[in-house]
Amino acid sequence: MKASSSFVFTTGTIGYPLLFVLLIWIVFWVEVRFHVSLNSFGVMPREWVGLRGILFSPFIHGDIKHLFNNTIPLFILSLALFYFYRPVSWKVLLIGMLSTGLLTWLIGRPANHIGASGIIYLLAAFLFFKGIFSKHYRLVALSMIVVFVYGGLVWYVTPIDPEISWEGHLSGLISGLALAFIFRKDVAKPPKFEWEKPDYEEENDPFMRHFDENGNFIENLPEETEDPEYHYIYKPDDKN
Template identity: 60%
Template sequence: MNNKEHFKFSTGVIAYPIFFVLIIWLVFWFEVRFGVNFNKYGVYPQTLKGLRGVVLSPFIHGDIQHIYHNTVPLFVLSTALFYFYRPIAWKVLFFGILISGFLTWCIGRPSYHIGASGLIYVLVSFTFFKGVFAKHYRLIALSLLVVFLYGSMIWYVVPVEKGVSWEGHLSGLITGLLFALFFRKEIAKPKKYAWEHENYNEDEDPFLKHFDKDGNFIEILEPEVEEELPIINYTYKEESRTKNQDGR
């Protein structure tokens, strides 16, 4: 089992999400500081000019409340993405932006669609369905945590609130599900215990031999072994001494 198959923490797990969120805040600071408005660079559906928003819209936000509500879950979810699915994390982020943005361009209303909420829905959807498909307790636990934290977001994939791009949310949800299906086999494989292997013999397990069939502990006394004293052979070797011609 190679290193890619283990859940490992590294500096990139935190550094990449921080860097991504920092860029979003720098763009917003630039707008406020110099009094410019980048909303026109968002996704404008079914127009050639509006295609530029497929790439640029996740970095553009309308106000401080908008950017705050987007960057917090974006940081949490992208950190989980890099921790549990690092080999495919960049693919999910990059193609998630492109595909969800393009779907928004296809089905959206004639208005500027801005914000990173589409990407957030990609991550929520991907993390949830990927954990379900993986059938591994850590990833399922992550899916349940995502549902607990962001489950209410499902209502915003339909037009329930004016001024909210439900088309972008729906596009992100669909994209995340497609990614979970496409990357279904690319998951971190957990370490197997001894009893999970096919050639495991329960009768030879050194731990289980201390318990009977009902689960009661059996004290196994090791036979006493008489301590043998070490045998030391003392040998005397007589050495013949010869004198040389000088008598020494």
């Protein structure tokens, strides 16, 4: 019997999300330990020097509360991304980070935009809309969980708090929706199993006389045979 699953929990599935979280904590520790501020590396809209924030701003946080509020959702949502959408996970993360930062640079108010919350909105939007587009019950359930747990995030894509970069949140939401549409056909599928008869070719084989032309078992086996010996064979989808 051979079996395999499209939903494989690999080292990278949990390792990469842990690495992301570890990196933002290390950056914050460096700032505190050496009394330096990296806030100037944030996204500063429509300033050429502010373009560097597209790469650096997700790793920079203003204080411990800001960092802690981003840590848990970043880990959970990136874990879900690498678990359910491993083939496109890096594309979603890297393209999404660039597009989120670029949109923030284009539409943001004159300020310094820092933090990983734009990535969180990117991941939440991608997981939600990708689950809906896929019409796969497990992924739709994941989408509902995302909405239930992080549904309150929707309010922060509007300017309800002047200290919060709602432009970054909105950019992440738009990027996640766009990527879910672009990768709507790349869906992780559960394994398919088929029963198949053994590979017997001899016409007079007494074992084969107990199967019809479609491989269906049609009568009891002889006393000397205890098991029809069907084989449980994993059939991977060629499109995956």
